[in-house]
Amino acid sequence: MIVPSQVYVKANISMLPDVTKSAIDKALFFNDSHDKHDKCLWCGHEEHDKKACPARNAVCNYCSSKGQDFGFCSNTPWSRYEATSCAWLSQSSFQASWKYNNGRYLCPSTLLSYQASFRLGLVKFTVCEISKDIQGTYPSLFTGLGKLETEYYIKIDRTVEPYSVTTPRRVPLPLISSVKAELDQFQSLDVMMPVQESTPWCAPIVVVPKSNSRVCICVDLTRLSRVVQRERHIIPSVDHVLGQMSGAQVFTKLDANSGLHQMALSRRSQMLTTFITPFGRFAYKRISFGVSSGPEYFQREMSHNLEGLDGTECLMDDIVIFSRDQVEHDIRVRATMEKLTALGITLNKEKCEFSKSRIEFVGQIVGRNGITASPNKISAISTMPPPKDIHELRRFMGMVNH
Numbered sequence: 001m002i003v004p005s006q007v008y009v010k011a012n013i014s015m016l017p018d019v020t021k022s023a024i025d026k027a028l029f030f031n032d033s034h035d036k037h038d039k040c041l042w043c044g045h046e047e048h049d050k051k052a053c054p055a056r057n058a059v060c061n062y063c064s065s066k067g068q069d070f071g072f073c074s075n076t077p078w079s080r081y082e083a084t085s086c087a088w089l090s091q092s093s094f095q096a097s098w099k100y101n102n103g104r105y106l107c108p109s110t111l112l113s114y115q116a117s118f119r120l121g122l123v124k125f126t127v128c129e130i131s132k133d134i135q136g137t138y139p140s141l142f143t144g145l146g147k148l149e150t151e152y153y154i155k156i157d158r159t160v161e162p163y164s165v166t167t168p169r170r171v172p173l174p175l176i177s178s179v180k181a182e183l184d185q186f187q188s189l190d191v192m193m194p195v196q197e198s199t200p201w202c203a204p205i206v207v208v209p210k211s212n213s214r215v216c217i218c219v220d221l222t223r224l225s226r227v228v229q230r231e232r233h234i235i236p237s238v239d240h241v242l243g244q245m246s247g248a249q250v251f252t253k254l255d256a257n258s259g260l261h262q263m264a265l266s267r268r269s270q271m272l273t274t275f276i277t278p279f280g281r282f283a284y285k286r287i288s289f290g291v292s293s294g295p296e297y298f299q300r301e302m303s304h305n306l307e308g309l310d311g312t313e314c315l316m317d318d319i320v321i322f323s324r325d326q327v328e329h330d331i332r333v334r335a336t337m338e339k340l341t342a343l344g345i346t347l348n349k350e351k352c353e354f355s356k357s358r359i360e361f362v363g364q365i366v367g368r369n370g371i372t373a374s375p376n377k378i379s380a381i382s383t384m385p386p387p388k389d390i391h392e393l394r395r396f397m398g399m400v401n402h
Contacts, residue, residue, distance in 0.1 A: 134354060138337050145189045146262045146346035152287055152297050154269040155229040162200035163223035168276045169204045178215040179207055180279060186217075191261050195281040199274040202281065219275045221290035231296035236303075238362050241313045241320070242371055248311070248322035249368050250329040251359045254336070255351035256302075259317030260294050262345055263287040263301065305343055312336050320361055329355060 040047055040055075050056065135142050171179055186192040201224060208216040245251075256262060264286055265273070273284040273291070287294040295316060302314045311332045313320050321336055323329035333354070340347070353359055358367030365372045381400060387393040 151266045153266045157227040160227040164202040203275045225292035233296040233300040252321040254319040255348045256317035257348040260287040
């Protein structure tokens with residue numbers, strides 16, 4: 001289990017008049033790792049014959065293991081914290097901090113369980129927010145373009161005659177240099193490669209200018225997509241994903257950097273994506289936008305790899321982590337970040353949001369008070385001019401029904 005590296009505790013013992021400072025200090029700083037040979041590893045008391053141990057037949061309330069006391073269970077998320085400091089704020093309250101340690105049995109049996117202390121309002125756990133130094137903690141997650149180890153093989157109907165063009169579409173002269181720069185960048189990122197051999201499939205391109213003086217190279221893979229055998233993986237509906245977040249109070253949204261481009265293509269599949277430009281022919285080494293089965297495969301792989309992570313939902317390249325409180329949230333965020341690091345996936349830090357009370361997700365505002373429509377989406381509809389012909393009417397109906 002992934003746990004926070006530091007935990008701070010504030011407690012008020014005014015409701016427990018029989019508890020003394022010495023008892024609290026002893027409970028906080030009891031460290032079995034210092035004298036583990038003098039303590040029973042089952043119950044935590046002085047070393048004695050195991051046959052006479054009171055925890056011999058006990059069942060842990062947390063992990064259901066037989067033969068250990070709950071306070072000394074190594075499976076609980078709080079059993080690996082070692083108290084590092086304690087400061088008394090008044091006669092009835094103190095503040096302490098624990099540091100995570102991989103050793104066993106660092107936290108002893110407490111006067112009350114931490115669940116009971118929570119409910120009575122005696123103890124409040126707060127965790128250092130992981131988002132404060134997220135880039136420093138996981139630098140590889142925000143560097144370059146990631147790549148999954150598995151390769152995708154595009155299955156097509158081999159009985160269909162391949163489609164190939166031999167002449168590139170004309171590109172406006174002011175955009176020529178931008179197209180060349182874009183092709184060079186994709187090659188440096190290992191997304192594209194030049195093609196010299198003969199290929200049965202070859203598609204044209206459409207160049208679309210961007211507002212930042214760059215261009216978007218759109219490969220027209222319409223003919224290829226017609227013969228691609230779909231993965232038929234069901235992409236979760238928006239209603240289903242949003243329904244999982246009921247009762248959540250803290251949210252984090254992660255964005256996979258150029259999602260599809262982090263999925264590698266097999267060598268044979270790469271040749272299917274060949275396209276022609278004024279600078280020669282190129283092919284994709286990663287899944288390209290326009291392959292009809294690409295989004296289904298991407299969703300399947302992401303759902304499979306993130307399966308088992310509590311409070312984590314994925315819809316294409318957006319990953320949402322949600323929790324009931326900050327402590328639980330930081331644990332889940334850390335677990336997800338560790339998983340993504342192991343997979344080799346990278347994130348777009350500009351689009352990531354951490355530990356928010358509300359986030360915008362698939363056109364909806366998701367927060368502590370429920371789900372509402374995004375004001376930007378409402379404004380786009382309310383300010384849209386009235387349709388004047390059948391084409392504008394269809395466009396308006398499409399927007400409203402989306």
